[in-house]
Amino acid sequence: MLPMTTMYFSASVKKLTLLCIILVGMITGGIVSVLASDPPDDTKQTSVAVRIPLVEGVLPWDDPMSAVWNEAKVSEFNLAPQVHWQDRVQEVTVMSVKVRGLHDGEKVAVLLEYKDPSNDQADAAALEFMVGDKKAHFAHGQEMLQVEGGPVNIWYWKNEAGKGIDMSAKGFKTLRTQDQQDVSAKGIWQDGTWRVVFSRSLQTNDEHDAQIDLGEWSSIAFAFWDGKLEGDVPKEKGSQKSVSSWFPMRAEPPPDNSVYGYVALGLALAVAFELVFVRKLKKGLSA
Amino acid sequence: MKGPLFNSAIILTGMYLALKFILPLLTAPLPSMLISLYMLLTLSALMIFYTMSGTSLDEFMGPIARFLSGENQVGIAKPARLLVLVVFPLLVGWQTYTKLAPSDQPPAENRTIHPAPPGEFVGLANPYPKTPENIMMGKGLYAAYCSPCHGANFDGKGPAAPGFNPPPANFADPGTIAQLQESYLFWRIKKGGVGLPVEGMPWKSAMPRWEKELPDEFIWKIIMGEYDGAHQSPRTWEEEE
Structure with missing residues (x-):
């Protein structure tokens, strides 16, 4: 005599088998994917990128002290003394920088x-x-031997100038101030700490400028000069400065809520699948 | 509780525990994609095995069908069935969310650390003999030009190192210069970061293009000093033959 289940199954055995296989596969797959998720990589610094969220209200584009x-x-x-090309420097004052960014959809700070x-009057900072x-190579977009590189856009601030300067370079000794100035900057020194805010429109109509597209990852690098006078000359000037190489940067897009719509759709489909499935099972078992 | 379904559950659980916890004791932990793939293969094997005959199929599927249908259920089975029916759509929702949720992580960069050198730098031999004088001169040049980043101890921990991304190479690590020939180092020192091909991401490298400042003789002697100071030997053609 055949087992009970065979009798139950004989009615629509093909359909039921298929459905059971799909369901078992999906549940197992789901559980495994939850259990097998990779743990977060602890070796990476959490601050490896500049993330620039969208801010509601007024952007503190000219106020480094704003709440x-x-x-x-x-x-x-972390920053390094500029040891990549001449004239080098072995020790620098600024060894690390904290970076924050905000945008309002039009302007970035x-x-x-x-x-x-x-x-000091000659204290200076720059973004690249x-x-x-x-x-482009982080050192002023210098020539690369096997890769055709592009230019860089540098936003420069110097204490004595008290404003931002929009600059371009493609290779050493090509640094120049742009004809069209789009960058603002303001620095405030307090208790041994500089807070310098740079700002610009996310997009400009100048082909020499970096354009910041919402949601797209791009690259940013930093440079700092301690202008403290040693004799008559600043301690750091020109290529003698603190530098970084490229780090990832992104101006975040407005929140995308469509994902929740898809989640709701997924839930609804799963529930509908269950209802049909259980009904078929009951039919099959009672057949 | 014994039966094909119970056996399958045991096999799947055992497989998962082995892949996730036991295997990493012997080798590197498996990525989640690979664990999922192996679990899927295991499940497929079980399915194929239990669907080979009508009897085994019924033994395998019968309990599932009865459980899910809810017919004639008593005791713990009732809430258990409800739990499964609730958990399944939640899993689907969770999966949808994790697949579609926008990531705030920068795209992964697959930088090749030791890309192939240009043809003219393959197989060059160091033209200077490894005399104590040459090695000592190489170490002196290394101290002057290389140690700010690569470190006085050849460990990649020079005072300028923390600011660079990627970090300067650690020559004491058996995975760096010990894997390379002298001619490879000659290329990397002479042409610097900007000499790398695209897969080496030359735009991020702070390695100077030393040919602009140092004669070839200095570079060859620095290489000698580097190997000696880092207690490594260059990879040679003889070893490969």
């Missing part, structure tokens, strides 16, 4: 916060970006 900056994510980057024991689709 609105507390809404921004802080990332800290980036706040640099770093320690410098003295407030790649321009266009070609990769």
Whole structure:
């Protein structure tokens, strides 16, 4: 005599088998994917990127001390003395920088916060970006031997100038101030710490500028000069500065809620599948 | 509780525990994609095995069908069935969310650390003999030009190292210069970071293009000093033959 289940199954055995296999597979797959998720990589610094969220309300584009900056994510980057090309420097004052960014959909503001024991006229800071689709070397877009590189856009602030300067370079000794100035900057020194805010429209109509597309990852690099006078000359000037190489940067897009719609759809489909499935099972078993 | 279904559950659980917890004791942990793939293969094997004959299929599927249908259920089976029916759509929802939720992580960069050198730098031999004088001169040059990043101890921990991404190479690590020939180092020192091919991401490298500042003789002697100081030997053609 055949087992009971065979009698139950004989009615619509093909359909039921298929359905059972699908369901068992889906449940097992789901459970495994939950259990097998990779743990977060602890070796990576959490601050490896500059994330620039969208801020509601007024962007503190010219106020480095604004409380609105507390809404921004802080990332800290180590810096190095510029030892990549001549003239090198072996010791520098600024060894790390805290970076925050905010945008309002039109304009972006980036706040640099770093320690410098003295407030000097020649103190300076700069941000660097790649321009266009070609990769540019972090050292002023210098020539690469096997890769065709692009230019860089540099946003420069110097204490004595008290404003931002929009610059371009493609290779050493090509640094120049752009004809069209789009960058603002303001620095405030307090208790041995500079807070310098740079700002600009996310998009400009200048082909020499880096354009910041919402949601797209791009690259950013930093440079700092301690202008403390040693004799008659600043301690750090020109290529003698603190630098970083490229780090990832992204101006975050407005929140996308469509994902919740898809989740609801997925839930509804799963429930509908269950209802049909259980009905078929009951039919099959009672047949 | 014994039966094909129970056996399958035991096999799947055992497989999962082995892949997730026991295998990493012997080798590197498996990525989640691979664990999922192996679990899927195991499940497929079980399905194929239990669907080979009508009897085994019924033994395998019968309990599932009865359980899910809810017919004539008593005791713990009732809430258990309800739980399964609730958990399944939640899993689907969770999966949908994790697949579609926007990531705030930068795209992964697959930088090749030791890309192939240009043809003219393959197989060059160091033209300078490994005399104590040459090695000592190489170490002196290394101290002057290389140690700010690569470190006085050849460990990649020079005072300028923390600021660079990617970090300077650690020559004491058996995975760096010990894997390379002297001619490879000659290329990397002479042409620097900007000499790398696209897969080496030259735009991020702070390695100077030393040919602009140092004669070839200095570079060959620095290589000698580097190997000696890091207690490594260059990879040679003889070893490969």
